[in-house]
Amino acid sequence: MKNLSFNELQPGMVTAEIIYTKRGQKVMEANTALTPELISRLSHYKIETVNIKDSANADDVKKSSRLPSVAIDKAAIPELSRAANPSYAQRIKSNPAFMEYQIAYNKIINQIRELFDFITENSKGPVDVRQLLDSCYNLISSCKTSVDMFDKLHNMRLNDDSIYSHCLNVALIAHTMGKWLHFSNDDLETLLLSGLFHDIGKTSIPEEILNKSSKYTEEEFQLIQQHPLFSYKILKSLPINDKIKKASLQHHERCDGSGYPQGLTTDEIDDFAHVIAIADVYDAMTAARSYRSPLCPFQVINIFEKDGLQQYHPKFILTFLKRIANSYQNNRVLLNNGWCANIVMINSNHLARPMIQLDNGAVLDMLTKPELEIIKII
Numbered sequence: 020m021k022n023l024s025f026n027e028l029q030p031g032m033v034t035a036e037i038i039y040t041k042r043g044q045k046v047m048e049a050n051t052a053l054t055p056e057l058i059s060r061l062s063h064y065k066i067e068t069v070n071i072k073d074s075a076n077a078d079d080v081k082k083s084s085r086l087p088s089v090a091i092d093k094a095a096i097p098e099l100s101r102a103a104n105p106s107y108a109q110r111i112k113s114n115p116a117f118m119e120y121q122i123a124y125n126k127i128i129n130q131i132r133e134l135f136d137f138i139t140e141n142s143k144g145p146v147d148v149r150q151l152l153d154s155c156y157n158l159i160s161s162c163k164t165s166v167d168m169f170d171k172l173h174n175m176r177l178n179d180d181s182i183y184s185h186c187l188n189v190a191l192i193a194h195t196m197g198k199w200l201h202f203s204n205d206d207l208e209t210l211l212l213s214g215l216f217h218d219i220g221k222t223s224i225p226e227e228i229l230n231k232s233s234k235y236t237e238e239e240f241q242l243i244q245q246h247p248l249f250s251y252k253i254l255k256s257l258p259i260n261d262k263i264k265k266a267s268l269q270h271h272e273r274c275d276g277s278g279y280p281q282g283l284t285t286d287e288i289d290d291f292a293h294v295i296a297i298a299d300v301y302d303a304m305t306a307a308r309s310y311r312s313p314l315c316p317f318q319v320i321n322i323f324e325k326d327g328l329q330q331y332h333p334k335f336i337l338t339f340l341k342r343i344a345n346s347y348q349n350n351r352v353l354l355n356n357g358w359c360a361n362i363v364m365i366n367s368n369h370l371a372r373p374m375i376q377l378d379n380g381a382v383l384d385m386l387t388k389p390e391l392e393i394i395k396i397i
């Protein structure tokens with residue numbers, strides 16, 4: 020057995036003992052083979068050192084913890100891919116670029132955590148966001164396309180569902196939306212910061228309530244609904260753009276007045292808050308929850324098209340959904356009846372119901388088969 024610092028951990032190493040947080044919360048069982056996802060989990064819980072088995076003793080690894088091989092050896096990837104016929108998610112995760120993305124992502128999470136801690140204690144600033152912004156820009160530029168970024172985000176979700184990762188995801192999604200909407204560079208930066216800060220108020224809510232898997236009591240629900248106010252209070256005296264403060268206060272407001280905390284309607288809500296609201300809901304829907312698996316982008320589009328369009332600003336939501344749907348043109352998908360198909364054409368009036376080609380060659384317009392639903396990109 021050897022004691023390694025967090026930075027020395029590598030996928031494939033096997034834990035020698037149960038890992039606990041400083042507060043005694045169990046994070047991982049002994050005999051678990053580390054994967055990039057599990058290493059991220061250790062980062063999330065601020066685990067600084069881990070006792071690792073010597074390789075000779077690593078044979079009795081829990082079967083359940085053995086995940087498909089992770090591509091550490093670049094040369095092995097093509098052969099591995101052919102042999103295992105990996106899923107879309109596996110292909111993303113086995114790409115060495117994803118490993119680098121995970122490391123960069125986790126560093127940003129730590130930067131956000133440190134910044135939130137600093138702001139909580141220094142409510143008037145000054146606040147230096149340059150380093151955090153630079154890290155975010157590096158992460159953004161490491162993704163070849165918007166869909167590449169969304170794919171990586173979807174696959175990061177399984178590891179870390181903290182306030183910090185949610186803020187980073189929302190920032191990255193909002194920044195992409197801003198680019199699609201032709202925002203200026205200054206506005207894109209403000210949008211990025213709006214996402215990074217929007218849920219800072221959740222740090223004022225006890226973790227037991229935030230992470231509760233059972234139904235909230237009325238009191239807990241009311242407390243949760245106050246988090247935009249908490250965010251605003253924390254940010255209001257900082258020397259940062261007012262739009263960032265407004266986005267934190269208004270990101271749960273809805274165009275039809277059904278949102279909170281003030282029940283504002285379309286024109287009363289700031290444009291940046293409109294964008295953050297969409298990014299926030301998209302991130303929440305594509306995250307895994309204790310009661311459901313992550314929704315695939317087409318399921319999210321379906322929900323937005325069915326009952327969400329009146330809640331979000333049409334000039335933002337329509338562009339967003341269209342761009343997301345078009346990103347997956349030509350992708351292979353799984354339907355809810357078990358069929359596999361390729362998307363051949365997006366229907367711009369019904370984005371969740373494209374024309375698809377089945378494996379027997381038949382082309383099907385999903386509009387004529389309302390019972391069918393795309394449930395996974397494969």
Ligand SMILES: [Fe+2]
Pocket residue numbers: 217218246247270271299
């Ligand atoms: Fe929120």
